Amino acid sequence: MKSTGVTIADVAREAGVSPMTVSRSLREPARVSAKSRERIAEVIERLGYVPDPAARALAAGRTNVIGVIIPSVTNNVFSDVMRGIYGVIENSPWQVQLGNSRYVAETEEALTRTFLSQRPAGLIVSGVDQTRKTRELLINAPCRVVQIMELGEAPIDMMVGFSHREAARVATQHLFDKGYRRPAFLAARVDPRTKRRMAGFEDVVRTAGAFDPSRILATSAPSSAALGRTLMAELLDNAPETDSVLCNNDDLALGALFECLHRGIDVPNAIGICGFNDLEMMAVAYPTITSVKTYREEMGRIAATMILETLKGIEPEEPVVDLGFDVMSRQSTAKLL
Amino acid sequence: MKSTGVTIADVAREAGVSPMTVSRSLREPARVSAKSRERIAEVIERLGYVPDPAARALAAGRTNVIGVIIPSVTNNVFSDVMRGIYGVIENSPWQVQLGNSRYVAETEEALTRTFLSQRPAGLIVSGVDQTRKTRELLINAPCRVVQIMELGEAPIDMMVGFSHREAARVATQHLFDKGYRRPAFLAARVDPRTKRRMAGFEDVVRTAGAFDPSRILATSAPSSAALGRTLMAELLDNAPETDSVLCNNDDLALGALFECLHRGIDVPNAIGICGFNDLEMMAVAYPTITSVKTYREEMGRIAATMILETLKGIEPEEPVVDLGFDVMSRQSTAKLL
DNA sequence: CTGTTAGCGCCTTCAA
């Protein structure tokens, strides 16, 4: 039944103190005399004692688990965020527990319940589009909560993200600034963030009097480079006047690039391509692709740090962090007007 | 202290049975009368009871945690494997706990100890190059263990993978079959699997009498498309006779492609490119890139399934599964000899 | 600074 066999009682006996002192020396070393502490440390080392997290959780009334709810484990964007989270938590006594909502609100709600019933040390959730009930659960959660990915009106607790609508606006404006006049928008699975980006695209395109529904392609299929090629082909066939395209993400952009190469289209002069996220490869793509750089790993890092800090009793200077974005223009030569 | 506040005792009282019966109806429903079972189910639903995993772990002497140790959370390959694992475990009562060894053997050993001290339900570890001590720990582990990624001589317990050396051999031979005569090898961070692939490349190249160290480039830097471009540039500058290149992964291959495009080199006629893993984008790259398809997600799926099955008392038909690989040739036209 | 007391919520064992 016992794993290492070594319990806190064994350590206590060997060190000539009570189990409580051992427990303390582990969690609040400052409140234990240096002598005891050293002796205990030596015994722990010698016996190879490792505290049982289950027993600890049961006794303390909370676990060392930080729950993370994301809508997809397939999407690169979330892998990047997770990397940031793991990076911070890896060398702490806490553990990450991942939940995948699969873009389904009910699943998200169920995951939230499950996590909460485990008395997590903290919770990181994606987006701001929780159901009313999920929101209520999170507001009353007995732990701190960070919403990531987006910025929104009423943060549940803490928040790290950026404005997708604004990012799309700036990217679209950038296309106009470079001299393009008839931009298109390509998107795959339309989640809330995609909708906001699409809205940002429309904002600018309408203002410029360049709105044309035939230049907006969105499907419910999951994103992929293959889909990017398909959508680009469709676009070029049906809206040949298109002179640039804002892709909802870099996979689509890469696919769009390949389709242009395949057709012998001059990128970026005949068609300008702008992706979203600025994955590593975008910087070296040739012909060049512009992309909107987002700070995904940092988002995870900051969210996890916020949880760890509050766990130590340190409040963040600012509960809402806007990470912003950057249009990485790789339009070496300005487009001729 | 209590989260939902609802404990097994509450359910028992409300259902007019003992806590023990509730506990049983949850774990061994067959051993509880249909009447009790229904009544209990109703109460659980009504009260929103969720068993406390910590209490359960403490009492049962083992957790519902399946530990997974991988060397990198950055590497796409492992994200794909994790996706397979999560897919299987997501809808089971078990949970995934991820450990990142960062390619450091000591870290792997420490992680193994930590996991084992938590009495995991199962363990999935990467590769076959554990330290002697880690191996010993795993062999004596009180749970089932699956090694993934590779195949090897002496499986600790179960194993799912493929031969990297053989895969590289076949890929290299494929280049010769297509008419290329002076293939190069590009690699980033050289982990054990990369070494084996390199060996496979050398096997074939030496046999063909085409071995030339100046056409083998490997660095310790982490892999990226940018690095692929850099290495390809270096290769083309220093070994201009190169007519094809086997890249240790698809990021490098993509970078290599971009470098060729940048230099106006005719791919695949002047230079043939072969990647490794066959990421989704490779299928639609233009100019075309061949790649060695590996079954990463399936690897995770099978490994997780093996654990879950053995947990149910079902032994796998075969404890070692060779997933193989496939060279996805995208050499539309045969190379002229 | 240290120890005592009393569980945390559930499951194992054993008996009915």
Add this chain to the structure above:
DNA sequence: TTGAAGGCGCTAACAG
């Protein structure tokens, strides 16, 4: 098929 007793390993809360 069900229940009673006891304890898993640890930590709050409260002394001392």
